[in-house]
Amino acid sequence: MRPKHAPRVIDQGSVWILVAVPSIWAGHFLLSYWIAAIWCAKLPAGASLAEIRWVIAGLGALSIAAIAGLGVIAVRRYGGEFLVFEEITESSERGRDRFIGHVTLLLCGLSVMAVLFTVIPGLVIGQC
Template sequence: MLIHNRRHADLWTLLAPPAIWALHFLLCYVLGSVACAKAGDPFAAIPLPRLGVGLATLLALALILVAGRQARRHWGFGTADPPHDDPTDDDRQRFLGFATLLLCALSFVAVLFVALPALTIADCR
């Protein structure tokens, strides 16, 4: 799921941001649940998993921003207005770029919301 400089948008480009969000979600909740299960005490502080969630969040946000930058380029910001529904290769690229850009925005906000409990909750309660 590496994001690299693609000339043309495709299905992998479209799926990258939600996949990053899903992996981030899984990692955050696995880190938290394993740490709390090992601690055994609901009032135990969990600083290392919180740090792990913070680092995973920064990485996920950076990857989503890279995908968003690429999607913006595929969309051709300012060259044509939506809807991109003509049966041409250019419109297909613009549609995929625009849809990917919207998914990047959604995924960015979702990653922030997934990381929010690690920021506000310091123990296993």
């Protein structure tokens, strides 16, 4: 049971959001390759990956949706902006929150690209 005044895991001022975004990509990466490896291990050499590629694409879509959800949290709770060449130099709690939001949005963009690059081999390679 959670204490009455305990903070949520991903709450304003929490850095767990920075870990959650790349963890979603890592989980997608591991699941995709494990599923493909198990699928290919059970079938004869040269078997088709046609059935499993939709599972990998579906996992990719779910991962991108989760990453997008964390990006929305970064904008709403932390005030994150996707500005590449802006320095955030405020030495206050608001400046720290903006920095966490900014870094989270950058990690969201990087993680979405990583998920897409993990899905591409599953869609392009046709055989085990």
